[in-house]
Amino acid sequence: MIRLAAVLAAFILLVLPAEAHRLKLFVQAAGGAITGYGFYIGGGRPEGVELVITTPDGKEVRRLRTGSDGDFSFTPPVPGRYHLALASGDGHFAEVDVSTDGGPTTAVPAGKTAQAPLPAPTDLDARIATAVDAAVARQIRPLLEAYDAADGRVRFNDLLGGLGWIVGIAGLWAWFRSRRSGHGN
Amino acid sequence: MAHIPDGVLSLPVLAAGTLAGVGGLALGIRRLTDRDIPRTALLAAVFFIASSQAFSLGPTSVHLLLGGLTGLVLGWKAFPAIFVGLLLQTLLFGFGGLTTLGVDLVNMALPGVLLAAVVRPFIRVDRPARSAAFTGGAAALAVVITAVLVGVEIALSEPAFAPALGVMAAAYLPLAGIEAAVTAFVTLYLLKVKPEMIVAPAVLGTAI
Incomplete structure (x- = not known):
């Protein structure tokens, strides 16, 4: 048993650098367009995978395929909230709600989404606002990407916590059985 | 990969899968005697760690499932072991989901x-190479059947999401190979160190 435990420990250390495995969708809305990419948390991008874009009430807007880097871009006909679903074809799914007047979000009040996609170039204030929006979107993109990559990653502490749970459940089960069959004392 | x-999934598929899962769980727990508890927990830990760690393989990333190895060592008790692993993965990492736990x-x-x-009847201490070939083959086939089950369940529930067969094969066949190698290696090791973990008691009695 001890040797087996040693092999198990070696196995854990061996695979430690690898990370969890889950399909995720990074999406950013800027300038009325929706751009982003799908990625596996363990590394790798889903290539040529179908992305289905629907409105919040489930009406299909568009179907497209991701490029070689898992990337896609899409300009919705009217600004508003959209639901993006990615199915990688091997049983992985990712979905995200996005609103074209802000970052990827699920909780935007419905009344706030009615912003014009690109204001008329005659209005200086609106042009500045558009330029600032684009610059901010460009600047915070790496931040959002890092956040999405970190979210859902398997952390060493969580793995150890899970092992602790398994040991605890086994102990509880043994204790329960020992009480029931009466040879605990 | 196999964490849906x-x-x-649609309601009928979920209901059928949950019923089958509960059935397997009941069968496994009924066979779980006092002496089996540490071994079951050990395999639950191995499953939990191995299937939480993914590695890149070409365009996709895969993780071990170890269904073959778990079934080999535990029999029906693989159900409680894998159930605990899946439950922890859902709660800690968001793999799969609580409603799809049974499926x-x-x-x-x-x-x-x-x-x-x-x-199991073909595993013998005096024939390690042949035994490892059998267990490796079983492990590879288990991966393929798992992939087929996942594909059929998704296709039944949501034809729009029906997995592409080519992508499925590309993702699961290398994994089946890796899993076969891991299981064969563990079989060889266990046959040397602790044969009673995988050899059927009757066969063990005649071999030694």
């Missing part, structure tokens, strides 16, 4: 349990 998330459990546990029951 919430909201993909995922059946997908990962059932092929290994059944195939292990088929090959």
Whole structure:
């Protein structure tokens, strides 16, 4: 048993650098367009995978395929909230709600989404606002990407916590059985 | 890979999978004697760690399932072991989902349990190479059957999401190979160190 435990420990250390495995969708809305990419948390991008874009009430807007880097871009006909679903074809799914007047979000009040996609170039204030929006979107993109990559990653502490749970459940089960069959004392 | 998330499967598929999962769980727990508890917990830990760690493989990333190995060592008790692993993965990492727990459990546990029951009589301490070939083959086949189950369940629930067969094969066949190698290696090791963990008691009695 001890040797087996040693092999198990070696196995854990061996695979430690690898990370969890889950399909995720990074999406950013800027300038009325929706751009982003799908990625596996363990590394790798889903290539040529179908992305289905629907409105919040489930009406299909568009179907497209991701490029070689898992990337896609899409300009919705009217600004508003959209639901993006990615199915990688091997049983992985990712979905995200996005609103074209802000970052990827699920909780935007419905009344706030009615912003014009690109204001008329005659209005200086609106042009500045558009330029600032684009610059901010460009600047915070790496931040959002890092956040999405970190979210859902398997952390060493969580793995150890899970092992602790398994040991605890086994102990509880043994204790329960020992009480029931009466040879605990 | 085989962790189907919430909201993909239709109600009939979920109900059937949950019923089958509960059935397997009951069968396993009924066979779980005092002496089996540490071994079951050990395999639950191995499953939990191995299937939480993914590695890149070409365009996709895969993780071990170890359904074959778990079924081989535990028999029906693989159901409680894998159930605990899946529950922890759902709660800690968001793999799969709580509603799909039963379906995922059946997908990962059932092929290994059944195939292990088929090959167990052929595992002998005095024939390690042949035994490893059998267990490796069973492990590879278990991965393929798991993949087919996942594909059929998704296709039944949501034809729009029906997995592309080519992509499926590309993702699961290398994994089947890796899993076969790991299981064969563990079989060789256990036959040397602790044969009673995988050899059927009757066969062990005649071999030694």
